[in-house]
Amino acid sequence: MQKLNYRSHSLVPYLLLSPTFIVLLLFLYWPSINSVYLSLYKQAPFGRNKIFVGIQNYVNLFQDPAYLNNLLRSTFFVIFTISIGLIFSLLLAVILNQNLKGIKFYRVIFFIPYAISSTVAGSLWVFLLNPVAGQVNYLLDLAFNIQVNWLTNSFFAFLAIIIATVWKNMGFNIIFFLAGLQAIPDSVYESAKIDGAGAITIFKDITIPLLSPTTFYLIIMNIIFSVFESFGIVDIMTQGGPADSTNIVIYKLYREMFINFRPGIAAAQSVILLALVIIVTIFHFKYGTNNVHYQ
Numbered sequence: 001m002q003k004l005n006y007r008s009h010s011l012v013p014y015l016l017l018s019p020t021f022i023v024l025l026l027f028l029y030w031p032s033i034n035s036v037y038l039s040l041y042k043q044a045p046f047g048r049n050k051i052f053v054g055i056q057n058y059v060n061l062f063q064d065p066a067y068l069n070n071l072l073r074s075t076f077f078v079i080f081t082i083s084i085g086l087i088f089s090l091l092l093a094v095i096l097n098q099n100l101k102g103i104k105f106y107r108v109i110f111f112i113p114y115a116i117s118s119t120v121a122g123s124l125w126v127f128l129l130n131p132v133a134g135q136v137n138y139l140l141d142l143a144f145n146i147q148v149n150w151l152t153n154s155f156f157a158f159l160a161i162i163i164a165t166v167w168k169n170m171g172f173n174i175i176f177f178l179a180g181l182q183a184i185p186d187s188v189y190e191s192a193k194i195d196g197a198g199a200i201t202i203f204k205d206i207t208i209p210l211l212s213p214t215t216f217y218l219i220i221m222n223i224i225f226s227v228f229e230s231f232g233i234v235d236i237m238t239q240g241g242p243a244d245s246t247n248i249v250i251y252k253l254y255r256e257m258f259i260n261f262r263p264g265i266a267a268a269q270s271v272i273l274l275a276l277v278i279i280v281t282i283f284h285f286k287y288g289t290n291n292v293h294y295q
Contacts, residue, residue, distance in 0.1 A: 032274065038267035045261035057268035066244070067252070067269075074227070074249040077162065081226045085166040086218060089173030090211070094203075096174065097181045107178070114171030118232030125164040126151070126237055154245035157238050161246050164233045169225050173218055180214035181207070220281060227277060249273055 039057055043050045061067045096107050113121065128136050129150035140146050150160045184207065192202050208215075231250045234240060240247035240255065247255075253273065257266035 035267045035270045035274075038263055039271050041264050043263045053264070057264050058272070061265065061268055061272065070244075070247060070249055070252050073158075073245075073247070077158070077165075077230075077248050078223060078226045080162050081165050081169075081230075082219060082222045084162065085169055085173060085222060086215065088166065089170050089218075090177050092170070093174045093177035093181060094207075096178055107174075110174050111171035113168050114175075116168075118168060118229055119236055121164060121168040122233040122236030125160065125167075125233075129160055151238055152242055154243055157242060157246050161230070161234055161237055161248075164237060165226060165230050168233065169222065169229075172221070172225075176214050176218055177211065180211045184210050216284075219284060223277065223280060223284075227273065 040052060040054055041050045042053045042057070092110060096103060096110065116124075128134050131137055131147060131149055131152075134150075136150070137147050140148060148156055150156045188206060188210070189202060192206055197205070228250055230248065231254065234246055234248060234251045235254075238246040240251050249269070250273070253266050253269045256262050256269060
């Protein structure tokens, strides 16, 4: 019996990729196209009436001081989350890269926060930051004799969601930084030590430049995580309060759609958010690669 040579059929690669294309079409491309379509309409709750308004939804958003403040607040949130998260993750990865007894156990411990959902992470931090029974305030009172209203003060609530988001994503960053550190040849460090370089010089002039491809990738992933995956943490911890101090762009989008029942405005916000993420990513790829050094 003659064997069929599937490789000779030009349709085979497309058939193998078709499940992926179908999933992307249904859950990525179609919702994106539908959001652009809805953003051009003013729609009554539950879709009973729909009026074409063109770009008026976008005009209304950019003329709304509350929305502009929301964008500014979200920008600060993303910047602080990424910078603090990457700095602490790198320092912890350097510690976890040491050849110490039981180090594999600690590596697993630091990865656990990334394995849990954002909802669970938010719930955990609500308990930790509880002003009466929370462990954070207990330690602050023990060490400095102070009590902080974490979730009812605007400044501290904003700080709280930053801490929770950094903690949630830290395991992901540590794993990649750890992989990058282990990929650096020992001969590079040995040569630097022979030349008389100290620990700080080695870290600044060797480790950080050789980790730049990993850092470049993690910045992109942390932007996506901070913008989109922080919704669960904000919803559980603060619901955007107090006084909208933690109402970042992804949560405002949710409130416009499912609380205020304004799908046109919500769709316009989702399109703007997608455009901003794409612009920042392109900008990072265009100019961020100048400081990326490959071995």
